[in-house]
Amino acid sequence: MADRRNLDVYQDGYWWSKDGVRLHYRDYGHANAANGRPPILCFAGLTRNARDYANVAERLSGDWRVIAVDFRGxxxxxxxxxxMSYVPLTYLQDVEALLxxxxxxxFVAFGTSLGGIVTMLLASAERQRIAGVLLNDVGPELDPAGLARIxxxxxKAAWHPTWMHAARALAEANADVHPRFDIEDWLAMAKRLFRLNSAGRIVLDYDMKIAEPFRVPGNEAGPDMWRTLDALAGRPVLLVRGETSDILSARTADAMILRLGQRAELVTVPDCGHAPTxxxxEVSAAIDRLLDKISAEPVAA
Structure with missing residues (x-):
């Protein structure tokens, strides 16, 4: 789906980090701020942005306020x-400044990949403020094979002359991740991942320098992430995993659910790698179940 600049769908918002970076978010369903439900904060993966959550946010914005965040860069x-500020602990500080x-x-937190790491750190730092969480294809242990692939x-900078060229390049590089995608799906992904620059080229929509700290082992997460996960025990949690994910193993996902307890649910998306959209x-239905649990218990324990 093309990126829509329609203020009936969302409003743009901005805030400042402690080190002076102007940061952006999309605010969907702002009118729901007064309905007593906690807002849903959405955090995307390493090279992704707020546009990744457009479909989810639009679907939920009739009843919920949804805030999709662009991390710095x-x-x-x-x-x-x-x-070197492109690390999870800095993103955590940026989100705390947004709060x-x-x-x-x-609030409720939805986090995909890197966004899920930030979500777990948030839970550790702000446990009493967390009403519920969705973790998308990420956990306290990250598969080395997936990290090496990323x-x-x-x-690595890439550009394309047209959106269709960008879509076909994504399809070629990621066919094993989303084998059921057709060209329209790849085109929609291209419009989330790339942007049109002033020279008329389709380019990746992130600062190439985010790679610098990520290439240093240990910078992809925080210390002792199992302890951060423990902060979510007893909270409503939805864990989503791609069946063929090379980031979140089935073993780690099962261990997470066991550790989190009865209020946690695991949904595995068949024929899907890292990460589900x-x-x-099956994920939309599970999100509705998660939000029903949160609505039924509006005050955090």
């Missing part, structure tokens, strides 16, 4: 002067 957020900026006391492409029918 992505989308419409500013680029950092220091590339303060919007005076949000309680390190192999992140930070969250538009899949």
């Amino acid at each position: 992505r989308g419409e957020s500013g680029y950092a002067a220091d590339p 303060e900026h919007l005076a949000i006391e309680r 390190r192999g492409y992140v930070g 969250l538009d899949e029918p």
Whole structure:
């Protein structure tokens, strides 16, 4: 789906990081801010941006306020002067500044890949404010094979003359991740991952320097992520995993559910790698179940 600049769908918002980077978010369903439901904060993966959550946010915005965040160096957020600030603990500080900026006391967090790491760190730092969580294809242990694959492409500039060229390049590189995608699906993904620059080229929509800290082993997550996961025990949690994911193993996913307890649910998306789009029918139904649990218990324990 093309990127829509329609203020009936969302409003653009901005805030400032502690080190002076102007950051951006999309605010869907702002009118729902007064309905008593906690807003849903959405965090995308390493090379992705707020557009990844457009379909989910539009579907939910009739009843929920959904805030899709561009991490620093992505989308419409500013680029950092220091590339070594492109690490999860800095993203955590940026999100905490957003919570303060919007005076949000309680929230739901959806996090894909890197966004899920930030979500787990948030849960550890702000446990009493977390109403529920969706973790998309990420956990406290990351498969080395998947990390090696990501390190192999992140930070490598690419451009295409047309959107269709970009879509076909994505299809060729990621056919094993989404084998059921047709060209329209790849075109929609291209319009989330790339942007049109001033020279008329289709280019990746992130600062290539995000690769610098990521190439240093250990910078992809925080210390002792199992302890951060424990902060979610007893909360409503939805864990989504791609069946062929090379980032979140089935063993780790099962261990997470066992550790989180009875209020956690695991949904595995068949014929899908890293990471599910969250538009899949089984995931949409699970998201609705998660939000029903949160609505039934509006005050965090």
